[in-house]
């Protein structure tokens with residue numbers, strides 16, 4: 001398929017591919033086995049400017065948007081979805097600041113994130129508040145110009161590795177959803193620490209940590225988007241970031257497909273190549289078709305969203321208003337339905353494709369000295385985080401119902 005990519009977009013893919021081939025492929029099984037954060041690969045991604053592809057030039061970025069990020073994450077995920085998450089999770093942590101940051105907040109945090117000097121992370125989840133983020137129990141008590149943070153967040157990707165955490169605590173428990181506030185908290189702030197490191201089924205090169213807050217004092221300048229507006233910040237963030245999960249899923253699906261084709265080309269049974277059986281041919285046809293359908297949906301949604309997002313980043317630099325405000329003015333709509341669709345489709349597709357890749361390869365596909373089983377383990381998380389696929393279906397259904405009501 002020809003997606004009419006610009007030279008810059010093509011070069012992002014080529015750079016990511018080179019890192020994938022030379023720096024990720026040789027080490028991905030080792031990182032998976034040891035569950036270690038891939039600092040040496042992150043350094044390569046930094047040097048190649050991949051952390052800056054979706055940032056505005058005023059903060060040292062390359063001036064692209066969500067589409068450029070998706071291209072980079074997809075290509076890296078073809079080699080390892082866990083390692084690619086270092087980039088995607090940093091973007092997830094950065095989006096609240098990009099969308100709702102004041103000019104001072106953007107100047108304070110974005111240049112280091114765009115250069116890759118510092119990783120970011122995002123944490124809304126708590127042990128009792130997963131799909132239902134309104135159940136948040138971690139608190140932020142106002143004291144003069146400061147807030148005192150207490151409680152526990154969990155399942156934070158890039159946890160401990162990141163320097164800047166956009167995290168959500170309640171400034172007023174009695175107000176429920178309207179009491180949640182987003183804060184940018186820096187690693188090293190007294191009272192802010194890390195608890196349990198999770199041991200996982202897949203994406204094992206990615207750190208998943210608990211965050212602990214014990215009378216952690218942060219200045220009111222670290223509130224992102226205003227007190228009590230945290231869930232608006234989170235939802236607008238997910239609208240932009242869910243295509244990132246879709247691109248991770250798409251890359252994982254493509255990677256497992258590449259591997260099974262390479263193996264199938266040389267494996268013979270009953271005197272013939274296993275890919276030449278008609279049942280294999282049908283599986284290959286279905287896998288290739290669903291991967292391409294996912295890519296077409298992902299690219300079209302991200303490009304559509306970028307028309308507003310990239311223009312809004314520019315406009316915000318001139319007006320001093322937030323990118324979220326400018327996006328609302330420009331596009332006059334939300335992207336929750338489309339970003340949910342693309343995350344839902346690509347992650348379900350990746351789970352099916354990677355499972356079929358194991359089936360197609362046979363016993364070797366199940367073995368850990370061959371990468372196909374790892375793609376299947378890595379695919380699973382894309383159906384779960386940034387809102388499970390049940391939640392995506394709820395949100396898509398709700399958006400369609402609202403559209404119908406508005407049209408009546």
Ligand SMILES: Cc1cc2nc3c(=O)[nH]c(=O)nc-3n(C[C@H](O)[C@H](O)[C@H](O)COP(=O)(O)OP(=O)(O)OC[C@H]3O[C@@H](n4cnc5c(N)ncnc54)[C@H](O)[C@@H]3O)c2cc1C
Nearest residue numbers: 122123124125130131155156157208384385386387388390
């Ligand atoms: C490896 C990993 C990394 C993660 N990284 C991050 C991160 O960086 N930042 C962060 O904030 N969070 C992160 N998470 C958390 C993740 O987003 C949550 O796990 C996810 O949103 C689901 O919440 P839960 O695990 O509490 O499941 P629950 O909410 O307890 O859901 C359990 C089941 O109930 C279903 N369910 C719940 N509510 C409904 C409903 N209303 N309708 C239909 N079905 C429903 C769910 O779909 C699911 O099948 C991560 C999780 C994992 C596993």
